[in-house]
Amino acid sequence: MPRITEADLKKQIKNKSFSPVYLIYGSEQMFVKSYTKKLCEAVAGKNPSDFNYHTFSGDIDFQELAASLQIMPFMAERNCVVVTDIYFDNMVKDRLDTLKELTSRAWDGTVLIISMPTYVPSKNKTSFTALVKRVEKIGSVCCFEKINSQIIEKYVAKWANENGKLISHLNASKIISNVGDDLNLLKNEVNKIAAYAKGEEITDRDIDLLSTVNLEARTYDMADDVINGRGDKAFRKLDTLFCQREEPINILYALSSAYVDAYRMRVADECSVSKETVAKDFAYKNRAFVLNRARTSVSRTSTEALRKSLDVLVETDEKLKSVSVNQRFLIEQLISRLLLIAKEGRI
Template identity: 35%
Template sequence: MAWDEKTLSADLKTALRGLYVLYGEEGYLVARYMEQIAKKAVCDDLGGFNLQRFDGETADAAQIEEAIDALPLMAERKCVVVRDLDITAGDRAERLLPLLEDMPETTVVVLYYMQLQPQMKNAKWKRLLEAATKNGAAVCFAKKTPAELSRTLCSGATRRGCKLTPQNAALLVQQCGEDMLLLTNELDKLAALADGGEITAEMIRAAATKNLEARVFDLSKALLRHRRDEAFSILDTLLQQREEPVGILAVLTNSYVDMYRMKVAQIAKKSASEVAAAFPTYKGKEFRLRYAAQDAAGLSVVQLRRALAVLAGADTALKSSGTQARFVLETTLTKLL
């Protein structure tokens, strides 16, 4: 059974194992723990001789086998780190699996996966994960929910000597998205700005990077308030930043779908929680529905259906050859205003 981040973090405080297989959707955590394990394994290796890194796409099995088998240089142990090793390719299973199942006591191996992911139903992958369970740990870093990210940001702010409330942490996630690397960079920036004080909502809105979803949310707000100049200015900025027109339209369509669903739900006397339960896409993102309910208050079901028809037509036009994307998007905004 695969460990989670909490189990690995607790285990690393007291132990160091022979084989780690790190994978999952949270690539930031996969890379962070890979570095943490490598540092712990060769902490006394001042010259860096006992840490060997390989790219699993280009390294052959013989190179990796030799590195694992070799003794450390004037140290208790060595560490071999391999990124995205496909155990099913070539002769890798035949050469490496027996070695990983019977690990040398002087070597720590970290196999970490950023692009490639283990195939649980494949016999060779299963054998690799079983070897990790026997000699160390297979660790799956599942994607964090917005609530988990908010808690991580709050504790991260405390470590940086400043304060971040759960409400403002949630705002940061909404504005920047759920990429942990980006959120960590934004937290570093905001902590420096707060200078030991509190990271406020005003700081977040003014200084934190907005992801596509947040910027298109601003666009939909401008459309609903009939602010033509603001809407076209946001669209122009998005296109200048080379956001994909299909992506812009998709996020804009999602905001109108959210409003339509909440409008119909209100008529049926259903809550945002009930709507979220009916559509898995809202798991951990109920805030979208709460905002949508507010935005839909001044619109009728008929108006929202017309808007969705306009957006569907724009999607067809964008995907048709020879159509100018800017023209389609600008025409769509005009129809929605």
């Protein structure tokens, strides 16, 4: 069988028309986990018997796996064997050959499910590519890739609705900006905010009071303050980052990313290039929403000031990596220099 889509997998689960072997993996691990659970329940039932349900994980015993695959169902339609999070990247040849042999045939009465709910295999690894090809010949391979920001916003709205709350497009985007695009983290965050929000709709204030903010979002806020001359706010945010024990090099990288985004949008606007083209050319994917913010943030800053700022960021990066200095002092000095450049480059 060829690779299957999410819709194909849904149909197989609904109709109970199972392949003898499944391989479910991908970077969108919330889907990997949820669909593996749905598939297992469809094959073995919600409360399966130990006779017909066998699980393996990590560094597995292939002899035990082979024995489980040969067990005939006892008072059930099928025997279900689930293998999760096999570490392919450094698998030795003998073990890989055994696994390929076990997955290259249909076992009477058995459905074999190989799933990666917490581990994303390297696609360019020969070991994993070989497994994919083997499973494709006899079973079904379903890969859940990262989804785009518009679809993520729909999920945020769906989860809010499940909690009895409404949420606007802008506020859904704000939560994503704060938390990032990991669906597991986002779902937990929406559930938390919805539980404490008092009104019928999740408001901007609810998000400000309750939302967890990741390093990228906090640093983007700080960059916005620096670019727009709000030095007191910028240094307060920097103090907060240090109090939370963020590494100076990580702060620098996140700050540099914010300035690079801003510079790309400035050059794109000057050359009449659309935001969508920038997002595609630089592979922003689910981070495309940061480009609107970057464009707005530097609306009153000259292009030359942005270039000077990038030079200072590169210089600071070199010092952090090559000179024995007080790293906190170096980052504080960087913020001061960026504030001065922004003031001189105001338009």
